[in-house]
Ligand code: SAM
C-alpha cells in the first residue's frame with residue numbers, strides 16, 4: 001500500500017500511543033493544577049484494540065511507535081502491549097517515554113517483551129527541586145530506574161530535561177555531566193505553551209540559544225551534527241565526543257518535518273500536538289468497522305492534514321498559555337498528559 005502523505009508532503013511514520021492519562025507526578029510544566037478530570041475507565045482501549053490499531057497504522061506507513069502517557073508504567077502489565085506491538089512486522093522501533101518512577105521493577109519484563117529504546121524524563125538531580133517541580137518525592141527511584149535501563153538497553157537510553165526558568169535552569173550542565181558519565185544522550189527541551197501548561201509564560205522559556213550558550217561557556221565550541229531526520233531534536237557534539245540534543249519546540253519548531261500523530265488511551269487520534277479536534281477511533285473499533293474501513297478513514301484524515309501548530313504559535317505576537325483552564329476542564333483531551341508528550 002502507498003504510504004500516506006499529508007498536504008505538506010509529510011509521511012505518517014510515527015505514532016505515539018498514550019496508554020493512560022493518569023500520572024504519579026505533577027510536573028509544573030504539565031500538570032500544575034490540583035484537580036483533573038480523568039478519562040472514564042471503560043473508554044480505555046484494551047491492549048488488543050490498541051495493537052489492532054497499530055497494525056492498521058503500520059499498513060499506512062507507521063514504522064515507529066512510542067508508548068507514553070500520563071505515566072505509561074501505571075498501565076497494568078504494559079509489557080503485554082509491548083509484546084503485541086513487537087509482533088507487528090512493519091514496526092521497526094518500539095520505544096517508551098517514562099518518568100522512571102516504576103522503571104526499575106518493570107524494565108526486565110519490558111526488555112524481554114521487545115521494547116527497543118527508552119527515554120526517561122529527568123529534570124533535576126536535586127531532591128528538593130524534584131519535590132518542588134513534581135509535587136511528589138521519588139528522585140532516588142527514578143535514578144535507580146535509569147541505572148537498570150542503562151544496563152538493559154545499552155546505547156539506547158535517552159534523558160529528557162524540560163528547562164524552566166526559576167526552577168532548574170541552573171542544572172543544565174550538571175545533567176549534561178550526569179548523562180556523559182553514563183554514556184546517555186541528554187536532550188534539553190524548551191518549555192512549551194501546550195496542553196495543561198497553564199502557568200506558561202514566554203519569560204519562563206529557556207531558549208535553544210541560551211542553552212547552547214550555557215553549554216559553550218563550559219565546554220567550548222559545539223559542533224552541530226548534520227542529520228536528515230524527522231526527529232525533533234537537533235543534535236550537537238562536544239569536543240570530547242559527547243552528543244546531546246535540543247528540542248526547540250517553542251523558539252525553533254520542526255513542523256515542516258513532523259511525521260507523528262498521537263493516539264490517546266481512549267482512542268482519539270490527533271494529527272498535531274496543538275490540534276483542538278481529533279478523530280474518534282474508539283467509535284470505529286467498537287462499532288465493528290473493518291481494518292480496511294479504519295485504514296481508509298485514517299488515510300483520508302492524514303492526506304488532508306495541514307497542521308503546523310508550533311510554527312503558527314511562533315507567529316503570534318502576544319503569547320500566553322495555549323488553552324485556558326475552562327477549556328481543559330471541558331475536554332481533558334487537550335491536556336498533554338492525556339494526549340501524550
Ligand atoms: N510521564 C512520562 C514522562 O514524563 O516521561 C511520559 C509522558 S510526558 C507528557 C512526556 C514528556 O512531555 C515529558 O518528558 C516532558 O518532556 C513533556 N512535556 C510535558 N509538558 C511539557 C511542556 N509544557 N513543555 C515541554 N515539554 C513538556
Ligand code: SF4
Pocket residue numbers: 023024025026027030031069070071099121337341
Ligand atoms: Fe510529568 Fe510526565 Fe506526569 Fe506530565 S505525564 S506530570 S510530564 S511525569
Ligand code: SF4
Pocket residue numbers: 253254255256258259260271272273274307308309310311
Ligand atoms: Fe508536529 Fe504539530 Fe508539533 Fe508541529 S506542533 S511538530 S506539526 S505535532
